[in-house]
Amino acid sequence: MKKATAALLLAAALLSACSKAAPAQSGHEGMDMSSSDHGAHAGHEIGETAKAAAVKAAFSFKPERPQAGKDTNVSIQISDSAGNPVDKFDVSHEQQMHLIVVSKDLSYFEHIHPAYQGKGVFDVTAKLPVAGEYKLFADFVPSGQGSVTRSQWVTVQGNAPKPQPIQPDSSLTKTADGKEVTLATGKLEAGKEASLTFTIKDAATKQPITNLQPYLGAVGHVVILSDDAEQYLHVHPMEEKASGPDAKFMTTFPKSGVYKVWGQFQHEGKVFTVPFVVKVSS
Template identity: 60%
Template sequence: MKVAVVLLLFAALLSACGTNKSGNMDHMDHSTHQGAQAESVSTDSINAIWKLSSDKPRSKQDTAIHIQIQDSQGKAIGKFDINHEKQMHLIVVNKDLSYFNHIHPDYKGNGQFDITTQFPAGGEYKLIADFIPNGMGATTKTNWITVQGDAAKPAGITPDSNMTKVVDGKEVTLSMDQLAPGKEANITFNIKDAATKKPITNLQQYLGAVGHVVIMSADAEQYLHVHPTEEKATGPDAKFMTSFPKSGIYKIWGQFQHEGKVITVPFVVKVP
């Protein structure tokens, strides 16, 4: 009896020691075309070293961003899987989520990714590197930076009452299942020509799929990169599936390509 008690206590101690107590990890959802979550790896095992060409980057000026990916021992990670035609997706948003950019750094080898971009105004920006080290799971690493220059007028993040938007001549309507925290939800974008109201049935592949969706919580802490359930669809519907980690307000950006041009359409929703 005493031996059994000792073994139980030892097992409990091992379980407690193996618990990840990090509270700073962003929520990651790299939803596959079947709607399931891809395996994610602990941020403790992979590090990202961020370097900018200036300690005080300025708005409307070129800023080079260097991202060095290495393991917990400081050794460069050399191989990365291709994920929707790219080895890294870099999402850039400002603090109130009024600015969004989805760009792709070039891989220079030995764990280093480089890209040059501009920020439209002064203020705080979050950089989100989304990648898959070879043999590991989907990973995101983030970094907040402050950009010098005149700040844009703050924009509120309030849920949309009208779920139809017109962007670049396209009328896009968003429909969703009833939302609830932790519950899988279908998300559908219906795309028409804004002038003729005719359904668009010849959407082009964008990064190997009918479209891509990025979702972030209003505080920019929860991040979801969602892929379509039917990657080879051509419209007028582009369907996705994901789950929202908790209640709150989220901004959704859908990205699609038509006649050689990528359109980005934003929506704001509330998860009860």
């Protein structure tokens, strides 16, 4: 997994702790934006091709100093190593770009899809709920170059709430939108292939749900971030046409430490997201 880091400071204003990436720079005011590159995607860690590694993403925001709870336009310009726009993208799981937005303490998560405007530009309107720092991860596939992930920090203005601690869950059974979801992992060790099996039941009746609907062309999607948001994995299922109650995924955690795992599934026309926090040993 490659990572290149570039920092850009656009104004000055407030610090806070609300994002899901590497330790964000605090003590600066305004919109703090630092970009980093990652190459983990699609179920296993896959290093970027040489062409993909040269692809750049420039994030911009309107207003430049986003306000909590108000609409913010996010624009992402994709270019090659010479600064020329990349204008052709493959569709990956029904979209040309997947944008993951997280708060620094990983308490907030959103998976949205910017619209392609041509000439390498994607944009989307987001509403970040509270003040603090957020990290955005853009997943896309320039045609013929393999999958690419680029990321960006942004600081949202306002009085930031106290960050929530990120602690491994004592139970890997959660309830979300009337579903009881259990995550089975086995032993999680850095650098070794790990299985993640989500078993989904009706929370009230405890009956297995066997009619999950495809979400973005698959039974589900999983996003994983280390507690500092430096390690990013977007994982696709082993059996995309499965319909429950089990949804199975395989991945490799690059380092030991604490990770947050978000599973996303669809049932009866509604997408639901269930988070878990796990610890990976060395």
